[in-house]
Amino acid sequence: MEEYTDKVFKYFQKMDNMGAIESPDGYGKVGNAKCGDIMEMYLKIDNDKIVDAKFKTFGCVAAIATSAALTEMIKGKTIDEALQITKKDIIQFLGDLPTVKIHCSILGIEALKKAIKNYQELKIHE
Amino acid sequence: MHRYYFDNAATTCCNEKVLEEMLPYFSKAYGNPSSIHSFGRDAKKAVSKAREQVAHLLKANPTQILFTSSGTEADNLAVFNSLKPEGKKHIITSAIEHPAILEPFKELEKKGYRVTYLPVDNEGIVSEQALIEALCEETSFVSIMHANNEVGVIQPIERFTQIVREKEKLFNTRILFHTDAVQTFGSISLDVQKLDVDLLSCSSHKIYGPKGAGALFIKHRSMITPSLFGGGQERNLRSSTENVPAIVGFGKAAEMAEQNLLEVQKEISFLRDYLIKTVKSKISDVMVNGSLENRLPGNANLSFAFVEGESILMNLDLKGFAVSTGSACSSGALEPSHVLLSMGFSHERAHGSIRFSLGKMNTKEEIDHLIHELVPIIDRLRKMSPLYKNEGKN
Numbered sequence: 266m267e268e269y270t271d272k273v274f275k276y277f278q279k280m281d282n283m284g285a286i287e288s289p290d291g292y293g294k295v296g297n298a299k300c301g302d303i304m305e306m307y308l309k310i311d312n313d314k315i316v317d318a319k320f321k322t323f324g325c326v327a328a329i330a331t332s333a334a335l336t337e338m339i340k341g342k343t344i345d346e347a348l349q350i351t352k353k354d355i356i357q358f359l360g361d362l363p364t365v366k367i368h369c370s371i372l373g374i375e376a377l378k379k380a381i382k383n384y385q386e387l388k389i390h391e
Numbered sequence: 392m393h394r395y396y397f398d399n400a401a402t403t404c405c406n407e408k409v410l411e412e413m414l415p416y417f418s419k420a421y422g423n424p425s426s427i428h429s430f431g432r433d434a435k436k437a438v439s440k441a442r443e444q445v446a447h448l449l450k451a452n453p454t455q456i457l458f459t460s461s462g463t464e465a466d467n468l469a470v471f472n473s474l475k476p477e478g479k480k481h482i483i484t485s486a487i488e489h490p491a492i493l494e495p496f497k498e499l500e501k502k503g504y505r506v507t508y509l510p511v512d513n514e515g516i517v518s519e520q521a522l523i524e525a526l527c528e529e530t531s532f533v534s535i536m537h538a539n540n541e542v543g544v545i546q547p548i549e550r551f552t553q554i555v556r557e558k559e560k561l562f563n564t565r566i567l568f569h570t571d572a573v574q575t576f577g578s579i580s581l582d583v584q585k586l587d588v589d590l591l592s593c594s595s596h597k598i599y600g601p602k603g604a605g606a607l608f609i610k611h612r613s614m615i616t617p618s619l620f621g622g623g624q625e626r627n628l629r630s631s632t633e634n635v636p637a638i639v640g641f642g643k644a645a646e647m648a649e650q651n652l653l654e655v656q657k658e659i660s661f662l663r664d665y666l667i668k669t670v671k672s673k674i675s676d677v678m679v680n681g682s683l684e685n686r687l688p689g690n691a692n693l694s695f696a697f698v699e700g701e702s703i704l705m706n707l708d709l710k711g712f713a714v715s716t717g718s719a720c721s722s723g724a725l726e727p728s729h730v731l732l733s734m735g736f737s738h739e740r741a742h743g744s745i746r747f748s749l750g751k752m753n754t755k756e757e758i759d760h761l762i763h764e765l766v767p768i769i770d771r772l773r774k775m776s777p778l779y780k781n782e783g784k785n
Contacts (some may be wrong), residue, residue, distance in 0.1 A: 270707075275495035278707065283775050285533060294777065301719050301727065305777045314483035321777040325718065329775070 270360035282336035284319050290387070295360025298371055298391045302328045306336070306376035310384050315339050315347055320376075327366035334358050344381050350374065357386040394711040394779050395757050399597075399689055400540055400574060401715060405640065405707060406599040412643040413601060415493030416636040425622060434635050441642025445588050445606050448645045449591065450582040457607045457615075457625050458638050462573040462594030463491040464608040468629070469569040469590045470534060472493035472616045474578040479531035479564070485509045485517045485546075488536050491748040492571055493729075496534075509535070513735045514682035515544035521550060526558040530566050537571035537572040538579075541683030541717055541730040543690025544574065558651075567614055573597055573605075577648035578687055579656060589614055594635065599751070600644030655751055660688035660750050667691050673766050680731060680744055689749035692717075694731075695742045697779040698772040703745055705770040712761055717744040739778070 269277075280355035289310035302324035318336040322329050335355055339347040350369040356362050362370060416437060416712070422430025424438050425470050439453070445454040450772075459465045470492060475482070484496050486508045500506045507525040509517050517535055526533075533555055533784030538545045552568050559566050569590035577598030583591060595604040612626060622631030643688070648655075654662060671677050676696035695703060707714055717728030719742065726732065727741035747761075773779045 274705075277702075278709070280771070280775075298737070298742065298778065301738070301742045304779050323697065323776045323777055323778050324699050326705045328699075328701055367518070 266362050269330075269363065270374060272358075272360040273326065273362065276330040276333040276359060277335075280360065281334045282319050282333055285321060286317060286319050289380075291380040291382075291384030292374045293381075295375045295381055296324070297378060298323070302369060304328065304332055304372050304376045306332075306380040308339075308375075308380045309346065309385060313344050315344065318382070324372075325366070325369065327362055327369035328372060330359060330360075331370045331373045332376075333356050335377060338386075339377065344357050344384070347377060348381060350377070356358055357363050392711045394713070395753075395761060397747045397757075397761065398713045398751065399572050399752065399753075400543070400600065400687075400714050400746065400748035402536045403598045403599045403750050404752065405596075405601050406644060408598055408647065408649060409643045413609045413636040413640040414754065416639050421635075421748070422743050424520070424635065425624065434633075437575060437639050438633050440462065441638045443644075444642035444646040445593070448577065448649045449593070449757050450584060451608050453625075454611060454612075455583075455608055457628055458519065458610055458641075459605040459607055460603055460630065460634065461605040462592050462597075463605070465535075465592035465594070466491040466571055467495050468607050468615065470532070470591060472618050472628075473532050473567045473569065474565075474614050474616065479529050481505045481507070481527060482527040482534075483507045483522065483530060484533040484534045485510060485511065485536065486731045487515065487517070487539050488534070489540055489571055489573070494538065496504075499543040505529070509627065511733050513679075514685075515539060515542045515730070516682060516685065517546055517551070519547075519550060519554065521684045523558075526555065526566070528562045528563075528564060530558070530562075530564075532567050532569070534569040534571065536574075537570045537581075537586075538574040539681070539688050539730060540574050540727055542692045542734070543574070543687035543748075544681040545579070545685045545687065546570075547685075548586050548588065558586065574687055577593055577645060577652075578689070580652055583610070590604060594642035595716070597646055598644045601640040602642035603634055607713055608650050610617075610732050649771055656688045659749050662690050662755060662758060663689055663747075663754045665755060666747060666749070666762075667693070668763065669758070669762050673762060674769050678740065679742075680734070680736070684776055691747040691749070692744060693747070694736070694744045695769050695772075696739070696743060697776045699742050700727075700744055700770060702772055703743075703765075703768060707761075708773070710764045710768075712764065713756075715746040715748070716741055717746065718742045 276322040286307035289307040290310040305321040320332040424435040538610040576593035591608040700718030731741035
């Protein structure tokens with residue numbers, strides 16, 4: 266797989282979940298400018314259920330498309346269900362990803378894990 | 392959707408007149424230049440004419456022109472087949488060369504050659520001091536590109552050859568000087584005598600000629616050893632039946648480039664300056680990469696802070712605009728542009744770079760369309776960027 270699928274382009278341009286959530290219940294940031302990808306994940310969680318998810322991403326087409334896809338995939342899911350999502354699920358959701366871009370899908374999952382961990386830590390302290 | 396091409400440093404369209412000139416050599420004058428009958432003689436004459444046309448643009452002698460299949464082949468030939476006497480195993484190049492030079496140098500490094508990669512300053516100019524310090528009695532070959540393909544910076548080759556010639560006298564040795572002139576050939580005026588180079592590479596498809604033809608200028612035949620063995624074409628240096636239609640097109644393109652070189656150079660650099668000025672006036676935090684003074688007429692390499700190049704490129708592509716980027720993501724490499732990093736720029740700046748390379752076909756109106764689309768794209772990507780919020784503008 267060398268080319269982006271139409272669905273990747275669609276999610277690359279889909280801005281529904283782009284942005285930040287004011288005082289999120291969970292927040293995670295991964296990546297750095299050196300490797301070329303940075304992603305922030307903002308979650309609104311009600312009773313362990315993700316009711317809203319937003320992202321901010323610095324990165325290539327694949328990084329942006331996977332961010333947009335993942336935030337859509339996790340909405341309405343419980344945090345346990347969301348944690349089960351693998352890079353394979355995201356790639357399947359988008360049709361496919363070029364081989365050299367597979368790592369971009371891992372970025373999204375890492376941001377999600379970090380955001381959920383952040384939520385759980387905040388909950389303990391409540 | 393109307394499409395706009397701003398990637399002329401990658402390749403240009405083949406000019407209609409060039410194509411017309413080539414067409415007979417596919418199915419009418421299809422002889423083998425090595426044949427002595429009239430079919431062969433016609434083809435041979437066409438190749439000779441093209442050789443004169445290419446030589447003329449370089450102010451060289453036609454016998455000094457060796458046709459190759461590409462600029463890359465010419466570069467490889469120069470690095471691998473240039474004469475390097477026994478015991479002279481030190482070779483020099485710059486850190487910002489095209490892969491067609493860097494990769495052959497790495498190969499020679501593996502074979503035991505000592506390589507010096509000359510650094511550049513933040514304007515993209517190769518360090519003269521580093522060259523002076525690197526040259527030694529064991530040095531046999533130096534290759535420094537005439538203009539860089541990414542940032543368009545033109546190197547002071549005359550100054551570099553002067554330094555090399557002085558050291559030659561000092562060490563009483565011969566040091567061959569090669570320049571990759573793929574980006575300057577047909578774009579600015581060239582004179583191999585003034586440049587005082589021994590070898591020079593150029594290519595057809597960057598100057599509105601067809602793909603599949605390039606050339607190496609060789610000052611003296613003895614400076615190069617044969618690269619392909621067979622029927623003895625190209626003065627025994629590169630056997631292969633000549634790609635006659637492509638060579639004919641290359642010649643015609645060179646002739647056409649020469650006809651109004653200065654005029655075109657002026658027009659294109661006007662457009663480039665207009666593009667840079669307008670982008671900078673409409674978008675904040677835009678940086679020009681590379682010297683503005685010593686620059687190819689058509690090159691505008693800009694970094695857009697807080698955003699990544701491939702996402703800019705693809706957004707523009709979806710609107711019909713073709714550009715290029717130094718971001719790693721576009722090539723699948725881990726590191727962004729070695730040229731921008733060598734100039735001392737951050738990874739973020741290198742990742743956020745876009746190269747607009749203008750050609751004869753571009754107009755001011757096209758640039759206005761481009762910028763009209765570019766402004767909201769950068770705005771949207773910045774709103775999306777985690778790097779941008781820290782600037783307090785969100």
